[in-house]
Amino acid sequence: MLQHCFNMQSYSVKLVVNKDRVNKKTGLCSLYLKVIINRKPIPIPMGLKWPLSFISMEKGCILPREKKDPDFRDYEMIIISELSKINEIFKIYRLQDKLLTPELFKKELKSFSRRKNFIAFMSQRITERYNLKQIGVQTKKNHQSTLNKLSEFKEYIAFHEIDKRFLEKFAGWLKTEYENEDATVWTRIKDVNTYLEIAEGEGIGVNSDYKKYQISSPKGRIIYLEDEEIDRLFVLFNSRRLVPTHHQVLRAFLFSCFTSLRISDIRLAQWGWVTINKEMQFVPYKTRSTKKEVIIPLSRVAESLIEKKTGFFFSLPTDQEMNRSLKDLAVLADIKKDLTFHVARHTFGSHYYRETKDIISLQKIMGHYKLDTTMIYVHINEQDKRDGIKKLDEAFMRHMPVRRLVG
Template sequence: MTKAKATKTVEKPDFSSELHQMIKVKLYLRNIPDVDNLCRVYAYVYVNNQKGYLDTGIKVQASDWDPKDRLVKSSHPKCNDFNLILKQSLARVNEIAINYRLSEKQLSFKLLQKAFFADEGSLNFISWCRKDIDKREHEMVAAATMALHHSVLNKFAEFCNGNMPFFEIDERTLATFEKWLRVKKSNSINTVHKNMKVLRLYFNRAIREGLMKQTPFGTFKMKKEKSQPDCLSESELNKAFEIYRSNRLTEERQSVLRVFLFGCCTGLRISDLKRLTWSNVMGKTLVFSMYKTRNTAPIMVKVPLTNTAFRLMRDAGSSRGIIFETPENDSYANKVLKHALSAMNVADKIHFHTARHTFATHYLRKNKGDIVTLKTLMGHSKIEQTMVYLTVDEDWLHEGMANFGEWI
């Protein structure tokens, strides 16, 4: 008796896919030839009771399509390349579905379509951020702001080795990154806080684009220490003016120091100092529109000018147009400023924003805490922004108690 020879069934790969009853996808040739007698191949998708077609970009004649295997026939000269692209299209759909399932987000055909035709990097937070930052730079966001954002993203990319899918980001990711910044990068608590605020901004932008359902910052608490802004003491400010009056600095350092000292006399930000023109001078008052960022509404500010401020303006040498010549790059301007004041040993707190803090602090000390007037001079929209400069001087305590009166 002859034994029946066992036949080995070789299963052909099935390139359709079903993921937990969430999505079905298969390749489909739309048999409507174009002018070149070619028909388009689509990925037919059924997702959560919604269906649609995704163009794979492949076009072949109907006779070159195998309806059983749902692939281009081997007789076609480009069958290997075309079939590879088709398989990658199916894999792309599956990858998107898996990412949504792991992130516990509801996938619709519209979201699938958007993700399918987006760049591969759109599912990776780092890659998406880099593209979004480039987009924001074209939106005229301040250069210093974008430099900070690039720095934060580079840190986050280093932290996760350049790969962080959206669905993997949660509160534990943020907590680990926060610790990494403090331990690995030796960042202060407030620097870490600033970095985390930048990350939160991009998570919110990703949510608006439909790439995330909710922010991982939901219940995450960002730590911040209360600290007084960097400012020069009265003796340090006097020393800075002595260095300026000595005329021993290079022309560039003298020019940068002049702008810094003018900021100490007026409280202007470096962005406003760069824009000042003689047309902003009305008699003995500086009148101009103050911008905190390029996307915020301007605030009209009037700052009375002291004799010292006038002298600094005249020293700048111009009589029309821009008053002060400053380096275009703010970071470079800060480096020049540190060199100009290197003899003072205050490099750790010298930067152009120190001028604004110095003005505010000394104004309050010389005007017994007149916070309301300072708010107007600083162009603050909320009194809380100005309150950070308010500290109680010991002389005010003694003077206040002396004015209280005696009854015995």
């Protein structure tokens, strides 16, 4: 329990539960913060439920339900943030030597959104967006990782604090403390901006100066497979020497190479998507909020890779098992690249453009909102030309002085 006393005033706050209202089936109970001002109790509902058996009443905190509890960190941060908010009010009145009454406290707490903790806001919205299926498991993990770094950089961050200078310092800290590359820093800043924009849309006052901090998107080289590498994977697929899990994963990977489907869509791919014209018509999982459909013709190769003749196309293992399988498959096929389903998608994009030069159709097939996103495959092929000339030049130099120019 946190307690403050001065000038005959006393404040305290503690996490409590109502033991008489525990759900008998689930063991869950509602969490409250019990604020006491001059002996007058004020219950503050948290809007959270946690198993009573995993709450330390003595310490006033929740405990993990299991090792690596997926929700514990989120809930703990929300509780800590609310405690910080209440203690901030206590501190303001203490420093100003002002009398804090229960009525004034309620008013201050209600209006606290003007200086609300961004850490708590981001934590709550990550959980809410995931529960509402607005973001997937991996995006949740990525956003949570950014939040962990941000809270490590500064435990309490008021909205008005986040301006251009703040983001510059955070980016610099990521580079010096964790030696993050530009691409990682760019992703972290982008995540923070996403939740600042959400807050702005909800009417929470943010410092618009944060928009002045511009960090360019990294233009890393896209990894994709060449024809001979795809051929090696097909030879491996047909070799009958793969264990079932490797065979399933390779089937789905090659299907992505010939359709551009993301792994999230491959898991959901089904015959219900296929029209009489042998086209897949569906709303991609990543952009499901827009409800915009994409139409992808099924090539004969892609159709031959479909595992099942009814229902879902594939039966796939967990993401971790797939990642392990892809590493094994790269070794077995003697491919010196990290195989991921992003690589498969980029393989489709680069080969489609190389063969057709039709950037507009490619944009529609891949479901890109902006043409600029698709243009990267044009740049790849420009790089192919430069690499080709470089290789030709290197071959020429290897034959010196036989091919030396004279005169």
